[in-house]
Amino acid sequence: MAITDPIPRFSLNQNFSSWRLFYCLSLYLIISSAVVYAEDAEGISSDLYEEVLKSEAVARLYELGKVSDADDYLERTFLSPASVRAGNLIREWMEDAGLRTWVDYMGNVHGRVEGMNKTAEALLIGSHLDTVVDAGIYDGSLGIISAISALKFLKRDGQLGKLQRPVEVIAFSDEEGVRFQSTFLGSAAIAGSLPVSALNISDKRGLTLQDVLKENDIKITEEKLVELKYEPLSVWGYIEVHIEQGPVLEWAGYPLGVVKGIAGQSRLKVIVKGSQGHAGTVPMSLRQDPMAAAAELILLLESLCKHPEEFLSYDHHCNDIVVESLSKSLVCTVGEISTWPSASNVIPGQVTFTVDIRAMEDIGREAIIYELSNQMYQICEKRSVSCIIERMHDANAVNCDSELMLRLKDSANAALERLTGETQDEVPILMSGAGHDAMAISHLTKVGMLFVRCRGGVSHSPAEHVLDDDIFAAGLAIVEFLESQM
Ligand SMILES: NC(=O)NC(NC(N)=O)C(=O)[O-]
Ligand SMILES: [Mn+2]
Numbered sequence: 514m515a516i517t518d519p520i521p522r523f524s525l526n527q528n529f530s531s532w533r534l535f536y537c538l539s540l541y542l543i544i545s546s547a548v549v550y551a552e553d554a555e556g557i558s559s560d561l562y563e564e565v566l567k568s569e570a571v572a573r574l575y576e577l578g579k580v581s582d583a584d585d586y587l588e589r590t591f592l593s594p595a596s597v598r599a600g601n602l603i604r605e606w607m608e609d610a611g612l613r614t615w616v617d618y619m620g621n622v623h624g625r626v627e628g629m630n631k632t633a634e635a636l637l638i639g640s641h642l643d644t645v646v647d648a649g650i651y652d653g654s655l656g657i658i659s660a661i662s663a664l665k666f667l668k669r670d671g672q673l674g675k676l677q678r679p680v681e682v683i684a685f686s687d688e689e690g691v692r693f694q695s696t697f698l699g700s701a702a703i704a705g706s707l708p709v710s711a712l713n714i715s716d717k718r719g720l721t722l723q724d725v726l727k728e729n730d731i732k733i734t735e736e737k738l739v740e741l742k743y744e745p746l747s748v749w750g751y752i753e754v755h756i757e758q759g760p761v762l763e764w765a766g767y768p769l770g771v772v773k774g775i776a777g778q779s780r781l782k783v784i785v786k787g788s789q790g791h792a793g794t795v796p797m798s799l800r801q802d803p804m805a806a807a808a809e810l811i812l813l814l815e816s817l818c819k820h821p822e823e824f825l826s827y828d829h830h831c832n833d834i835v836v837e838s839l840s841k842s843l844v845c846t847v848g849e850i851s852t853w854p855s856a857s858n859v860i861p862g863q864v865t866f867t868v869d870i871r872a873m874e875d876i877g878r879e880a881i882i883y884e885l886s887n888q889m890y891q892i893c894e895k896r897s898v899s900c901i902i903e904r905m906h907d908a909n910a911v912n913c914d915s916e917l918m919l920r921l922k923d924s925a926n927a928a929l930e931r932l933t934g935e936t937q938d939e940v941p942i943l944m945s946g947a948g949h950d951a952m953a954i955s956h957l958t959k960v961g962m963l964f965v966r967c968r969g970g971v972s973h974s975p976a977e978h979v980l981d982d983d984i985f986a987a988g989l990a991i992v993e994f995l996e997s998q999m
């Protein structure tokens with residue numbers, strides 16, 4: 514018997530005769546006690562599904578959402594105090610689900626169950642425990658918590674030992690890249706694609722990645738970093754559950770969707786240097802003002818990304834198919850800007866801002882960066898200021914594995930059918946403009962992603978929200994996926 518909504522409750526102020534009311538109430542009590550102990554085909558109490566995959570999962574999301582480095586908004590950056598606390602909490606939940614746990618040299622938290630054949634290729638399920646600044650509570654956390662809840666459900670149901678292969682949940686330490694502007698630090702280490710040079714990148718306080726690890730008693734060396742790489746032959750595949758962070762599923766009226774591919778992304782740091790001076794005495798005609806230059810560069814970026822076809826020459830760089838694709842998927846953002854010395858009566862000496870560029874076509878993204886750089890240098894020369902463009906991060910677009918897509922589609926359909934009791938149409942297949950750890954792990958093994966509807970498509974904001982029933986559907990879909998591994 515599928516999980517069904519509770520029997521509709523009669524309102525006591527309705528106009529029933531006392532006998533009819535007594536009859537309805539007694540009928541309701543008989544039926545509802547049957548529903549509470551209803552068992553589905555496998556003899557599992559529907560209560561257990563809801564208790565573990567919905568109520569407890571939702572409670573854990575709210576609990577984890579309170580673990581922050583800031584008092585009045587959510588922020589957890591790479592190996593910050595709050596990230597360490599979050600990792601410890603996640604580790605407790607992993608152990609509660611019967612997993613063997615450890616924390617690796619890049620701060621990733623692992624929980625593993627060996628199943629019936631510990632030498633078989635493992636299924637990895639992950640997402641990230643770090644957040645952006647002023648974040649929502651679901652981005653990253655939902656994927657970790659729903660995976661742990663699914664395994665806890667199987668443990669409670671006595672099925673954990675039936676898994677044909679090892680299953681490992683990984684809570685990655687840095688997907689957002691907020692602290693070091695170089696993202697996927699945790700997942701890239703697992704994939705073996707994190708260069709040793711990354712240990713020397715520094716945060717805004719001048720602390721290197723190696724310093725921050727040392728602060729957390731992790732004395733990483735080049736050898737230790739290389740040891741983090743998983744053997745491709747030891748891994749069967751990777752799946753990730755993540756909020757869509759876009760409006761498509763809500764618009765289509767579906768709680769779950771399967772990801773076809775993930776847009777490529779680049780992050781630049783632009784440093785504009787001019788002549789620092791007195792706001793009251795330097796004539797406008799003699800100024801070398803990096804702030805005004807930065808404003809012109811940012812507006813250039815916006816128009817380039819709104820109308821790439823007007824900027825890109827149809828030469829060998831970019832044919833019209835790529836330009837067409839760019840006009841549909843290209844997005845550019847300046848999210849951070851800082852100035853020195855940042856005083857109202859001082860013409861700045863330096864302005865630094867970030868650029869985030871994404872597109873489904875890697876060639877198109879490279880062409881945009883090429884064109885943008887050329888035009889930025891021309892503007893700065895015209896304004897007699899200097900311009901340095903640093904490439905902080907690049908990740909090429911990723912196609913999800915077709916077999917994993919099919920399995921995730923079947924799991925999502927089965928989960929929704931179990932929830933609604935109705936046969937499902939095909940769940941939507943969609944692209945991701947947001948980046949994910951799956952991009953890094955795609956260098957190690959085949960990857961698949963399941964998207965969960967979020968309200969208004971809003972993310973990277975405290976307004977981020979997911980319905981409890983959609984969280985339930987996500988956990989159920991992972992249970993269905995894992996049961997297909999038995
Ligand atoms: N799911 C994400 O929010 N990922 C974010 N982080 C990276 N690295 O893409 C982003 O900005 O899209
Ligand atoms: Mn994010």
Ligand SMILES: [Mn+2]
Nearest residue numbers: 641652653688
């Ligand atoms: Mn994310």
